[in-house]
Amino acid sequence: MTNTPNEKIEKLQSKVNGKIVRPGDPNYDEVRKIWNAMIDRRPAVIVQCAEADDIPHAIWFARENGLDLSIRGAGHNIAGNAVCEGGVMIDLSTMTNVDVDAAKRCAYVEPGATLADFDEAVQKHGLATPVGINSTTGISGLTLGGGFGWLTRKYGMTIDNLASADVITADGNKIRASEHENAELFWAIRGGGGNFGVVTRYEFKLHPVGPEILAGLLVFPFEQAKQVLTQYREFVESAPEELSVWVVLRQAPPLPFLPEDVHGKEVVVLAIFYAGDVAQGKNLIEPLRRFGDPHGEHIGAQPYTEWQKAFDPLLTPGARNYWKSHNFTELSDGALNAMIEFAGKLPSPQCEIFVGLIAGAANRIPADAMAYAHRDAKFVLNVHGRWDEGADDERCIAWARAFFEASAPYASAGAYVNFMTEDESDRVAAAYGANYARLVQIKQQYDPENIFHLNQNIKPVP
Numbered sequence: 001m002t003n004t005p006n007e008k009i010e011k012l013q014s015k016v017n018g019k020i021v022r023p024g025d026p027n028y029d030e031v032r033k034i035w036n037a038m039i040d041r042r043p044a045v046i047v048q049c050a051e052a053d054d055i056p057h058a059i060w061f062a063r064e065n066g067l068d069l070s071i072r073g074a075g076h077n078i079a080g081n082a083v084c085e086g087g088v089m090i091d092l093s094t095m096t097n098v099d100v101d102a103a104k105r106c107a108y109v110e111p112g113a114t115l116a117d118f119d120e121a122v123q124k125h126g127l128a129t130p131v132g133i134n135s136t137t138g139i140s141g142l143t144l145g146g147g148f149g150w151l152t153r154k155y156g157m158t159i160d161n162l163a164s165a166d167v168i169t170a171d172g173n174k175i176r177a178s179e180h181e182n183a184e185l186f187w188a189i190r191g192g193g194g195n196f197g198v199v200t201r202y203e204f205k206l207h208p209v210g211p212e213i214l215a216g217l218l219v220f221p222f223e224q225a226k227q228v229l230t231q232y233r234e235f236v237e238s239a240p241e242e243l244s245v246w247v248v249l250r251q252a253p254p255l256p257f258l259p260e261d262v263h264g265k266e267v268v269v270l271a272i273f274y275a276g277d278v279a280q281g282k283n284l285i286e287p288l289r290r291f292g293d294p295h296g297e298h299i300g301a302q303p304y305t306e307w308q309k310a311f312d313p314l315l316t317p318g319a320r321n322y323w324k325s326h327n328f329t330e331l332s333d334g335a336l337n338a339m340i341e342f343a344g345k346l347p348s349p350q351c352e353i354f355v356g357l358i359a360g361a362a363n364r365i366p367a368d369a370m371a372y373a374h375r376d377a378k379f380v381l382n383v384h385g386r387w388d389e390g391a392d393d394e395r396c397i398a399w400a401r402a403f404f405e406a407s408a409p410y411a412s413a414g415a416y417v418n419f420m421t422e423d424e425s426d427r428v429a430a431a432y433g434a435n436y437a438r439l440v441q442i443k444q445q446y447d448p449e450n451i452f453h454l455n456q457n458i459k460p461v462p
């Protein structure tokens, strides 16, 4: 397809307001690059959309020329399905506008917006909704797979706060999906990923948050991992939903509040976020310090938007990444032991084991209320395999897979699609559990030819 006739490309360019980028163009490599450096694919045509009306032209161009079609939001997804080899990539990353109606507590968001774009716009009004913890992540992929972050305990998954979405379907039609319009499609896109169409605008419900919140890190020696984790498990059982505490097991980065001799050593990190009154939060987190003898801490009142960027330096683009993930309804001794064993043999300084706490509002929604099915999940475990050199691929991937196997017996069923790698297509049905059959039916209705297949694919025929 690199030899697509120029006339066809020129005709496409004449129809769209955005830019067409092709192999050989000076910005081609920059535009096709995504967050995970393991993904190196070369689309034949990239349509950098300027507006929603560009999208049907890109879809029809792919269809008429028999080309694969991929959709890129902010390009963060680990599986890399945003970029296709030799096909058409719809690039939404320049459509980043966020409009806020503060009186209605609603935000209208374009599909290329990052979490930073979103948080900055809504926080101007002291508002927010649950999104992820790394500000360069895209609102699109995050939302369509489910979405969770520091506010999830209190306000649910990102999709629990989605009021409507504008969608362009496989035949180029523009429709709105909400509880009242195209309700089946609305059910499907809340967790079903990019399987059903291209979303061009999201409408989110917002909540008063911050602008100042209490947050920070408490770092313990790795030798105290078992005592810290067992006390953590007990503490979060009764912690209020405004308080979220996540666990990270990794080598200590050179953080200024840690003694130098701790840098590069394995540590247990409690990442703390409190969405209520700061003084109250300080009292609530006091017991955490007594879980062991901390190496150090950095906790204080800060703007919500700053905390939303706190993990960005550890999650910069350009590294090689291979992740594996499980859901847990509880952290059993077996799960904790597996975490400690594998954190004791990290294959690279950037690899880490991450446990996100999501128990709360998300658990009160019925499992069949929308495509995302894991309403029993209280913890999401993510093994971040991350390193720089191709020569380390095999070793680091093997570590992530071995930990995934070792922790599997203690996990609940299902998987979070947003953390699945490209080699996990066999987990897609399990990821949706009892909701899968309904998703297949909706896929048959909206995309019977599986035009949108570069994703964690729900095939139109069972």
Ligand SMILES: Cc1cc2nc3c(=O)[nH]c(=O)nc-3n(C[C@H](O)[C@H](O)[C@H](O)COP(=O)(O)OP(=O)(O)OC[C@H]3O[C@@H](n4cnc5c(N)ncnc54)[C@H](O)[C@@H]3O)c2cc1C
Pocket: 035, 071, 072, 073, 074, 075, 076, 077, 078, 080, 081, 082, 083, 092, 111, 131, 132, 133, 134, 136, 137, 138, 139, 140, 141, 142, 143, 144, 145, 146, 147, 148, 149, 193, 194, 195, 197, 198, 199, 200, 315, 418, 419, 454, 455, 456
């Ligand atoms: C460093 C890092 C931190 C993360 N932290 C969190 C977290 O805290 N919480 C959480 O829930 N998730 C988290 N994630 C996972 C994240 O939600 C997914 O990677 C998500 O897919 C990223 O969205 P994106 O738009 O940037 O991705 P992209 O790679 O651009 O898109 C991913 C897929 O979504 C589909 N898609 C994108 N845009 C559209 C659209 N407009 N219409 C239809 N389909 C579309 C396509 O199928 C595409 O392949 C994290 C990921 C990374 C890499």
